[in-house]
Amino acid sequence: MSIPVVALVGRPNVGKSHLFNRIMGSHTAIVSEEAGTTRDRHFARAEWNGRGFWLVDTGGLTEDPRMPMDREIRRQVEVAIGEADLLVFVVDARAGLHPSDARVAELLRSSGKPWLLVANKVDDPRATDFYEFYELGAGDPVPVSALNGKGSGDLLDVIVNRLPPGDAGEDDSLKVAVVGRPNVGKSSIVNRLLGEERLVVSDEAGTTRDAIDTPMRFHGRSFVFIDTAGLRRQTKIEDGIEFYSSLRSRRAIERADICVLVIDAVEGLHNQDLKIATMAWDAGRGLIIVVNKWDLAEKDDKSAARFEKSCREKAPYLTFVPFLFTSALT
Structure with missing residues (x-):
């Protein structure tokens, strides 16, 4: 860098x-x-x-x-x-x-x-x-x-x-907000992309409470990954830190170029997932849906197609959104 x-x-x-x-x-x-x-x-x-x-x-x-x-x-x-x-x-x-x-x-x-x-x-x-x-x-x-x-x-x-000599020029990095509900594996996805454990990963839901900006370069292109606190339903935001984290995540979507929505393959698409996707879509951001923990889901060779179809029936605009199936751990 x-x-x-x-x-x-x-x-x-x-x-x-x-x-x-x-x-x-x-x-x-x-x-x-x-x-x-x-x-x-x-x-x-x-x-x-x-x-x-x-x-x-x-x-x-x-x-x-x-x-x-x-x-x-x-x-x-x-x-x-x-x-x-x-x-x-x-x-x-x-x-x-x-x-x-x-x-x-x-x-x-x-x-x-x-x-x-x-x-x-x-x-x-x-x-x-x-x-x-x-x-x-x-x-x-x-x-x-x-x-x-x-x-x-x-x-x-x-x-x-x-400081050593540095570049004070305009930052042309592509900003990618990684969003989703708590404990769906957002930080694990970012760590896998970065090739190192830059973000704390824990079994405790909501480990990431800030929106974390992490720069990287790939094939000569600069990116900034924004790993956000999990977006919960408003009724589940119990204290000031949780509220501020939720607000930060919403603002992260607004300043991103692309939003990567991570959902849990085992739990499927929740209403909260749809609200987050709609938030990104309405903001005019590029949207990619990453189905994480795919290794844990019961499936056959047609399961991915059925999963996509089920999601798109709930929100027609998802017809234009790419789905990627993965496991951050494997």
Whole structure:
């Protein structure tokens, strides 16, 4: 990838997603008082003073091997570190130096990648009470307040000055939104296409809660895959994070060029699947239907044709939509 990659890393709840949003100028990453809200790597294209770069918001690094999701998040962060050209280590100046900060610093040092230290939650840039972080060995901390924006311009100056040469030109990537109900295998499909586990995959329905932008190149063409949170019926959206995730998915459809609707071969086409397809069709987006878990369905040599016919009887416009039958796992 010719565009440099900058990854935000740190322990949970130090304000990485707030900082991500401040740099991007929008609520691109879900922010909550709940520690660990960001569970996948989250990409977005940023630009400052004519320099373009990909900004990555990663999940918080923890040290609890008993929690499978924590192990998966750590693996995701390690992948993000491997892809990054510059690592931005975010610490909480208000809470002070934490033992986990030293472990994160050691991980960054061992990566061999350039990195800088950001002391977040510093309301007064002239404050000096964050200098305990010097013992992390990252040099001068850059003081910022992601919540009110103080110091964010200075941080961006430091970031672009540390970047390798990159392409700040117009992004002509084809945007592909991968949509569907929870736990139909959207993240597994994207991971299979990308050839690596960029997105957390779990048996827990709704593991992906943000719309995750992931760039890739294929045969010389640039793509951005948007893996969205599963779209549930409105009555099943129980809390603010679920609501915001659903809204994000709907917006992802609006900004995509093509929508890939993933449905479960075993469960068949649900009314919610049809609503999602209609949403994409009405938005004028290209639509492809991927029938996942086809290996688990009882079938014969005519099952695929019958499946397509059944779907198209429910929505005539699906006559013009291609169906692909696959298994992301096999």
